[in-house]
Amino acid sequence: MIVFRNVSYVYPSGVKALDNVNLEVKEGEVVALMGENGAGKTTLIKHLNGLLKPTSGNVVVDGIDTRNSTVASLSKIVGIVFQNAEEMFFSPTVWEEIAFALKNFGYSEEVVNKRVEWALKLMELEEYRDKSPFLLSGGEKKRLALAIVLAWSPKVIALDEPTVGQDIIQKEKMIQIIRQINLQGKTVIISSHDVEFISDLRPRIVLMSRGRVVDDGPAEEILTKLELLNECRLIPPQIVSLTSKLDFLGFKIELAEPEEIALRIGRKLLS
Numbered sequence: 001m002i003v004f005r006n007v008s009y010v011y012p013s014g015v016k017a018l019d020n021v022n023l024e025v026k027e028g029e030v031v032a033l034m035g036e037n038g039a040g041k042t043t044l045i046k047h048l049n050g051l052l053k054p055t056s057g058n059v060v061v062d063g064i065d066t067r068n069s070t071v072a073s074l075s076k077i078v079g080i081v082f083q084n085a086e087e088m089f090f091s092p093t094v095w096e097e098i099a100f101a102l103k104n105f106g107y108s109e110e111v112v113n114k115r116v117e118w119a120l121k122l123m124e125l126e127e128y129r130d131k132s133p134f135l136l137s138g139g140e141k142k143r144l145a146l147a148i149v150l151a152w153s154p155k156v157i158a159l160d161e162p163t164v165g166q167d168i169i170q171k172e173k174m175i176q177i178i179r180q181i182n183l184q185g186k187t188v189i190i191s192s193h194d195v196e197f198i199s200d201l202r203p204r205i206v207l208m209s210r211g212r213v214v215d216d217g218p219a220e221e222i223l224t225k226l227e228l229l230n231e232c233r234l235i236p237p238q239i240v241s242l243t244s245k246l247d248f249l250g251f252k253i254e255l256a257e258p259e260e261i262a263l264r265i266g267r268k269l270l271s
Helices: 041-046 094-104 109-122 138-152 168-183 195-201 226-231 238-244 258-270
Strands: 002-010 016-025 030-034 056-061 078-081 156-160 187-191 204-209 212-218
Touching: 016 041, 016 212, 030 041, 030 195, 041 156, 041 187, 078 138, 094 109, 094 138, 109 138, 138 156, 138 168, 168 187, 168 195, 195 238, 212 226, 238 258
Parallel strands: 030 187, 030 204, 078 156, 156 187
Antiparallel strands: 002 016, 002 056, 204 212
């Protein structure tokens, strides 16, 4: 379990990025942190493995108070994939990049080889195994960053804006991967303002604004609160916008499958 208790964080510049955040994430949950740029999403994620320590309050991860632990120790529990994937790269090849952390954690050569090959295949990077990470495309770099984290199999995986630089097909693949690792019992925390991606994933949503948690609940509930989304500078999913305009047909605002809405519209028009 991850627990934030009355957590505030002030950067050295004086900017208050988190303001009395209280949050609990249970083991095995998929949680999306949503909000405008500057809402505090990335700052919150950086508290998970101790990259940032609370100015006040406590962050407890898997029973460990992050103030009393090192980043190296917490990284065995929490793997973070940053928005700028290049922050994670410093090896000459893709293969060595994935293997680096595994070797540092003390895995045997056999285990390292197996996990690297598995991660390359999962993220469709096999053909780039001997290529420099810095020569990959933006989307490929993002997939490599995720492969690095998945290879060492931490309990918690945090993804900071995972769909940046990804096309529609890769976004669908990302959803499949998130669901797959979640089925393995992993906790997944996602920072994103990609409402279409999140509406397809249907996780629990923690809505943030100006460093505070302003709402918390299932996607089906949060993504239909049009006024609140507007206050957080988020555009509603297309299907929600559509149903909001169909009140004359007796529709309520909801997050539904497009095929279902189309079928119901047809029935209404024919009745």
